[in-house]
Amino acid sequence: MPELPEVESVRRSLLPYLPGRSVTEAEVHHPKVLVTPTPPEFISQIKGKRFETLGRRGKLLIFELPPYYLLIHLGMTGQVTFRDPGREDRPFERHPHTGLQRTLQHPVDQHTHIVLHFGDGCALLYRDIRKFGKWRLIHQDNPRLQSELAKVGTDPLTPDWKFEPFLKAVSKSDRPIKAILLDQQICAGVGNIYADEALFVSGIRPESRGSQLSRPRLKKLFQAVPEVLLKGLAAGGTSFSDYVDADGKKGSNQEQLLVYGRYGQACFRCQQTLLRTTVAQRTSSWCKTCQKP
DNA sequence: ACCTCGACCTGGGCGC
DNA sequence: TGCGCCCAGGTCGAGG
Secondary structure: OOOHHHHHHHHHHHOOOOOOOEOOEEEEOOOOOEEEOOHHHHHHHHOOOEOOOEEEEOOEEEEEEOOEEEEEEOOOOEEEEEEOOOOOOOOOEEOOOOOOEEOOOOOOOOOEEEEEEOOOOOEEEEEEOOOOOEEEEEEOOOHHHHHHHHOOOOOOOOOOOOHHHHHHHHHOOOOEHHHHHOOOOOOOOOOHHHHHHHHHHOOEOOOOEHHHOOHHHHHHHHHHHHHHHHHHHHHHHHHHHHHHOOOHHHHOOOOOOOOOOOOOOEOOOOOOEOEEEEEOOEEEEEOOOOOEO
């Protein structure tokens, strides 16, 4: 559940459960899931620690368990869910456009690699089919904490998202604008879906070079980025709560992606067939008439 | 500093 | 039913 809106939905879904709960036991099942430090050290260090704040920057979850910070990156298929044995487990639902699996609660299965127990039967589960995700437990005084956080740049849903620095970063670059949007230093949290969406909304082709885009067009793009992220967040939240209400299927179709994954289909604005090209090594969908070079 | 490629993994969908 | 191929939200390191 990789891009900013999905990660933020995960963070919010855990808010009612994690803060104040202490880890009594921990299990790490699969050695290939990247956990630092080593699983035995991770387990002994996290035992007895209490969840405090749940933060996020870009796609990185930043959980505070004094005196440690737990940094979680979900990779492509990571899922963090709270499991209450007093509640019923739910089946996985596939996102109509992205294919991402979602559920409110699931039992431990072959893809569940980490379990944190809270002593009351409840647990935090980490499931990751492709195992690209990473869990890092870092002491608050370890300088590596700051270096890890520094790898994540400006999050477009914070007050740090300011036009002048964005303009400067983009216009000095000859890279395709899509590559710039995917740069986590510049737009932390934007991934393939929301890069395509923001470019469509602002009428810019993904392969356009940053240095060739005018100030007004970049202003539009600058505004489109948080706009599409917030729209995704609202849709994610909607389908998630609909799902909680056990009226799943209709709710999960709420998410309307304008271009991502829609190549070969008609553009919602002009009915032209959406094109597919590879930019920055990622599949991109875009509209030849609505998006100008 | 940038690009491209391959690697890391598993599973779903498609054509034959 | 099965096999082979291509595809997928992300990042990282090597080599040009």
